[in-house]
Amino acid sequence: MPLPSAAAPIMLAAMGSFHVGGREIVVSGLPIRTTAFTPHTTVTYDPNGHYAIEQAYVQWFRPAHPSTDRPVLFVHGGGLTGASWETTPDGRPGWIELFLRRGFPVFAIDNVERGRAGFCALPGIWDGEPMARNAEWAWELFRFGPKEGYPDRPFPGQRFPIAHLADFARSFVPRWVSTNDAQVAALIAAIRRIGPLDLVCHSHGGELALRAACACPDLVRAVVALEPSGYAETLDPARQRVLTVLGDFLDCDPYATARTARMRDFAAALTARGVVNELWELASRGRPGHSHMLMMDRGAEDLAEEIAAWLLA
Amino acid sequence: MPLPSAAAPIMLAAMGSFHVGGREIVVSGLPIRTTAFTPHTTVTYDPNGHYAIEQAYVQWFRPAHPSTDRPVLFVHGGGLTGASWETTPDGRPGWIELFLRRGFPVFAIDNVERGRAGFCALPGIWDGEPMARNAEWAWELFRFGPKEGYPDRPFPGQRFPIAHLADFARSFVPRWVSTNDAQVAALIAAIRRIGPLDLVCHSHGGELALRAACACPDLVRAVVALEPSGYAETLDPARQRVLTVLGDFLDCDPYATARTARMRDFAAALTARGVVNELWELASRGRPGHSHMLMMDRGAEDLAEEIAAWLLA
Numbered sequence: 001m002p003l004p005s006a007a008a009p010i011m012l013a014a015m016g017s018f019h020v021g022g023r024e025i026v027v028s029g030l031p032i033r034t035t036a037f038t039p040h041t042t043v044t045y046d047p048n049g050h051y052a053i054e055q056a057y058v059q060w061f062r063p064a065h066p067s068t069d070r071p072v073l074f075v076h077g078g079g080l081t082g083a084s085w086e087t088t089p090d091g092r093p094g095w096i097e098l099f100l101r102r103g104f105p106v107f108a109i110d111n112v113e114r115g116r117a118g119f120c121a122l123p124g125i126w127d128g129e130p131m132a133r134n135a136e137w138a139w140e141l142f143r144f145g146p147k148e149g150y151p152d153r154p155f156p157g158q159r160f161p162i163a164h165l166a167d168f169a170r171s172f173v174p175r176w177v178s179t180n181d182a183q184v185a186a187l188i189a190a191i192r193r194i195g196p197l198d199l200v201c202h203s204h205g206g207e208l209a210l211r212a213a214c215a216c217p218d219l220v221r222a223v224v225a226l227e228p229s230g231y232a233e234t235l236d237p238a239r240q241r242v243l244t245v246l247g248d249f250l251d252c253d254p255y256a257t258a259r260t261a262r263m264r265d266f267a268a269a270l271t272a273r274g275v276v277n278e279l280w281e282l283a284s285r286g287r288p289g290h291s292h293m294l295m296m297d298r299g300a301e302d303l304a305e306e307i308a309a310w311l312l313a
Numbered sequence: 314m315p316l317p318s319a320a321a322p323i324m325l326a327a328m329g330s331f332h333v334g335g336r337e338i339v340v341s342g343l344p345i346r347t348t349a350f351t352p353h354t355t356v357t358y359d360p361n362g363h364y365a366i367e368q369a370y371v372q373w374f375r376p377a378h379p380s381t382d383r384p385v386l387f388v389h390g391g392g393l394t395g396a397s398w399e400t401t402p403d404g405r406p407g408w409i410e411l412f413l414r415r416g417f418p419v420f421a422i423d424n425v426e427r428g429r430a431g432f433c434a435l436p437g438i439w440d441g442e443p444m445a446r447n448a449e450w451a452w453e454l455f456r457f458g459p460k461e462g463y464p465d466r467p468f469p470g471q472r473f474p475i476a477h478l479a480d481f482a483r484s485f486v487p488r489w490v491s492t493n494d495a496q497v498a499a500l501i502a503a504i505r506r507i508g509p510l511d512l513v514c515h516s517h518g519g520e521l522a523l524r525a526a527c528a529c530p531d532l533v534r535a536v537v538a539l540e541p542s543g544y545a546e547t548l549d550p551a552r553q554r555v556l557t558v559l560g561d562f563l564d565c566d567p568y569a570t571a572r573t574a575r576m577r578d579f580a581a582a583l584t585a586r587g588v589v590n591e592l593w594e595l596a597s598r599g600r601p602g603h604s605h606m607l608m609m610d611r612g613a614e615d616l617a618e619e620i621a622a623w624l625l626a
Contacts, residue, residue, distance in 0.1 A: 009324040009325055009326055009377035010324070010325040010326075010327075010328065011322040011323070011324055011325075012322055012323040012324075012325065013322055013323075014323075014406075014410075015323065015409075015410055016399055016400035016404075016406065016407070016410070017396055017399040017400050018400060018404075018480075019396075019480065019483035019484050020483075022483060024479070024482075027447070035444070035490060036490055037490060037542075038517070038520065038542045038543045039493075039520065039543045040542075040543060040575055041542075041568075041571070041572075043568070045444065045450070046447075046449070046450065047445070047447070048447070048449075049447030049448060049449035049450065050447055050448040050449065050464075050482070051445060051447050051448070051482070052448070052479065052482040052483040052485065055483040057396060057484075059396075059399070064322035081428075081429045081431075082429070083330055083332075083370060083372075083429045086329055086330040086372070087329035087330050087331060091329075091331075093327075093329065094329070096328075097327075097328055097329070110428075110429065115423075115428050115429040115431075116394045116395070116396045116423065116428040116429060116484075116486070118394075118428075118483075118484075118485060118486035118487065119432075119486070119487060120445070121442070121443040121444065121445040121487035122445055129434070130434040131348070131358065131434065132360070132364060132433070132434040132435055134340070134359075134360070134361070134362030134363055134364050135362060135363040135364070135365070136359070136361075136362035136363065137358070137359065137362065151363075166337070166365065167331075167332065169337075169363070169364075169365040170332035170333075170335060170365040170368040170431075171332050171370075171429075171431075172365065172431060173429070173431035173432070174431065174432060174434035177348060177349055177350060180352075204351070207351065207352065229350075229351045229353075229354075230351045230352045230353060255354075255356070258354070259354075262353055
């Protein structure tokens with residue numbers, strides 16, 4: 001997949017976005033309040049009324065000359081948005097563009113409370129507080145390097161563009177840990193609206209996508225799970241298949257080791273259920289150095305091509 | 314500008330996104346906590362460290378055959394995101410697509426704390442609480458109809474697709490009213506990164522765009538302000554020009570009347586300073602029925618074409 005500067009135009013038949021799913025809630029009994037609103041005005045603000053909450057946002061691009069009629073829906077990880085599949089932190093084309101150039105109709109979700117989906121700012125609806133992610137935590141969780149190496153001494157051979165760690169950190173958004181069920185529901189609503197498709201999901205999005213796939217055996221043909229953080233195995237062996245992809249440095253700390261074991265167990269559980277699946281441990285497939293942010297790493301272009309071929313097979 | 318179903322492909326030379334601006338803050342002294350993180354794990358979460366806050370997100374599309382080398386940067390209104398410029402609530406192509414088809418390089422911002430820019434979830438950084446918008450408030454503020462007409466009896470001749478009010482409400486996101494300066498700073502950072510451009514801004518985005526334009530007389534040539542909610546008049550008469558666009562129902566309630574008067578005063582103030590500017594009151598230009606959400610209304614396609622012509626003139 002060539003870089004855009006050297007490439008032929010991306011030819012789109014159409015592009016757009018929609019919000020989907022969620023629920024309407026009615027607030028009553030709260031006091032009316034007055035607040036500064038613009039430099040010129042205050043407003044009398046009545047918080048009582050009808051609110052849309054727990055919807056998802058989906059942006060889509062339809063190529064003019066598709067190589068398949070089966071779209072890919074990208075599902076981001078926790079504390080991230082659909083922007084994860086756009087330009088990488090060091091300015092390379094992201095997977096949305098690469099898959100579009102490969103002829104896939106492409107959809108990318110911002111799930112409930114992330115990005116353009118919006119979050120619920122009304123008190124008492126969601127449990128807990130939103131959690132922010134700092135660069136140190138990302139460094140560890142995403143396996144960029146040893147804890148003491150933050151921010152510029154990564155693991156040897158690291159493919160993540162560490163010099164752009166600060167740019168990457170700007171793409172973090174807060175997350176709740178109590179909204180998983182709402183996120184699965186909104187993802188299912190998105191799948192039903194789009195129609196038959198394949199899911200490419202990452203990390204926390206892996207759990208959501210696998211749960212949604214189990215609920216939609218007629219609509220989700222394949223799930224590509226990039227280092228999923230949660231699982232659902234009740235897929236339909238007759239209609240669905242799974243590709244699980246793992247990066248490198250899988251035993252760099254006890255948390256990572258436990259997580260790696262669960263991902264391997266997941267693949268084994270699928271096999272035991274008769275679900276056609278593959279487990280790609282990239283380091284043992286001649287592609288060492290991948291972090292948890294597989295789609296941003298150097299060489300993500302080649303991985304996208306391999307995954308595209310698997311989806312089209 | 315034809316609808317995409319009947320249209321030639323949209324030909325892009327490139328597409329992408331970036332986060333820009335903001336600042337890094339360092340948190341220290343907070344207790345380490347343990348929290349449920351996935352269905353399988355709890356994490357020990359150290360909130361101390363480096364956070365990126367107050368950045369903006371910008372998505373961009375570069376046409377393969379531009380009609381101008383001067384991009385348009387769309388700046389959304391309050392409680393909204395860059396999705397305002399995408400597909401309308403009733404499924405028509407939005408202004409991003411229309412301007413792209415017209416040959417403009419197009420950029421769309423999610424400003425600080427909106428959409429993919431993310432918000433600051435750390436305590437004590439921003440003043441006040443995020444404010445959610447209910448459908449009733451939007452109905453009044455956006456001049457869809459008389460208060461007692463909510464949700465299905467709009468003003469006669471209303472161009473906003475009222476039947477899709479619930480879809481529109483799904484696109485609302487919370488907003489703070491204390492982050493204006495950070496938003497102006499991030500918008501200026503975006504402008505400096507993009508280079509010379511024109512701004513098309515809406516409502517709360519009007520205030521931000523006009524302030525940014527005053528700070529960047531060498532980079533912002535023109536500002537198209539769709540019903541701006543705040544103003545800055547110190548533009549450079551030698552280099553900058555302004556188009557202010559007002560919809561209909563401008564005196565439907567006292568708040569609207571006061572707002573209309575300020576928008577007219579703003580245009581007069583520009584003229585007094587010698588800034589080339591036009592004030593388009595659409596109802597008196599043969600285009601009655603426009604709400605505050607001009608870019609989503611029926612006929613928004615014709616308005617986009619008029620604005621594109623004004624920008625290219």
